[in-house]
Amino acid sequence: MSEPLLLVQNLEVRYRVRHGAWGRRAWLRAVAGIDFAVHAREALGVVGESGCGKSTLARAILELVPHTAGRLVFGGRDIDALTRAERQRLRADLQIIFQNPLASLDPRMHIEEIIAEPLRVHRGDLMPRERRQAVLDLLGELGLAQDLSWRYPHELSGGQCQRVAIARAMILHPKLLVCDEAVSALDASMQAQIIALLGAVKETHGVALLFISHNLQVVRELCDRVLVLYLGRMMELAPAQLLYARPLHPYTRALFEAIPIPDPEIQPARLAHTMPGEPPSALIPPSGCVFHTRCQHVVALCRRQIPAWEEVGDGRHVACHRWREI
């Protein structure tokens, strides 16, 4: 395969936090040992529950939070080795859309200003007329009426706001679009529309997607490959079709089993077999495999030794001592 667009190598992000009654300082490792690649035009999904480090990962890739170890290589170049000017240029290629569309749009700017702002920053060579034309073209492509361009964010629906956020991210034709829970705040039918739109944007603009979501079914519709995180560690990475056909990691399986199915003959029985417990604190992560405290297949080895990130064929990776037997 060709050189990846984004290479994440052994990435770690630690936060300095205070905890306990005396506000003792401690390190919280939000993500650790993250190793994956995103290829051009690919959609990679990142799934996991709250607190698993999904958003930290997104922010670290955009350098919105500094990573404390590991490497980020974008387009063949180590991000840490870039000069300020080069980083500034890189930002045009790396864009993000956030979960809450209303909160991520400036309430005092009208829609055209919001979408044109990246052009003002990165494309000083364009005339105002050209900027305006670029905005209007993109509005049309994303299914927004042109007369919305003079409205303010609060006048728009959640779905329209998210389309504006997509337009703002896409106006510079980035190579990688990071979507951090981009559809989680929307109704099911609106979710379906925005997902279809992101799929279309991916095809027409040839942009790669890093699609972060807690929702496995949303990821299924859009993504070529899926990475499963738990407590800041990678559990499983696989082509989407294979993962959804046969998850290997017990955590991935538990996630699938927890999804409520609209079938009254099956669903009550599924509820009777729910995975107990809650994710442990990231301040005091469990020894060995971080998932061992909730895993139904746990053995002594799991408590003692961190499972290796094993390549298991068909482009699949899994971190579990027992994936072969279970």
Add this chain to the structure above:
Amino acid sequence: MSAAPVLQVQDLSVRFASAQQEVDCVSDFSLSVARGECVGVVGESGAGKSQAFLAIMGLLASGGRARGSARFESHELIGASHEVLDGIRGARIAMIFQNPMTSLTPHLRVGDQVAELFVKHRGLSWRAARARALETLERVQLPEPERRARQYPHELSGGMRQRVMIATALACDPVLVIADEPTTALDVTIQAQILALLAELKSAQRLSLVLITHDLGVVAGLADRVAVMRQGRIVECGPVGTILRAPSHAYTQSLLKDALRAEGPDP
């Protein structure tokens, strides 16, 4: 379930009026809930699901007006006085809301928030009430209940807060619990735990349950009957098996299609 229903709602309508305009957010809403029955009320946001039940509980925001009838036991709830409602709410009918962070009081220990109900509705001393609160927290399977009872809401995880919320609802052994999107804010594995808990409580205590949700999967595990709402009206109502297997209304079919996208791998 031929006995008299616990809750009988007839032709309920809710209208919000401001100086500029009037909005009907619930119209011709009729529904009954029998003893030990779980009725799922399904629809997208803005369908009027929550407003219908807020009206029944006398909790409409200012400017909202309810008409029609909602009979609970021997009481008419629509238009009832505060005194009557205060005796019923929290004791005979309890409500569980979506976001346990905003519906629990941030500066009170969670154990005391449960105990408060025993003091208010049962006239117990605080000492006795705290003991009963601890039992209730055990009943909802809060881990380490003695330690957790002394903590504040922000110290608990979302799942634990929702367990506390359910404990406050169950404290006075209500006849009817109205759960408004009780698991929407939770992660999928925690959602499954909370739904399993509600299923267990429902069958163990013959609780009547109204489950308001946008997710047909949530309804499938718990509900006996389902009412589908759209634009303030019930468009379809029937046994859960019929509604989920052979929905007759196009809107239900589209909801079901959205929910079926949700399915995981084949078992």
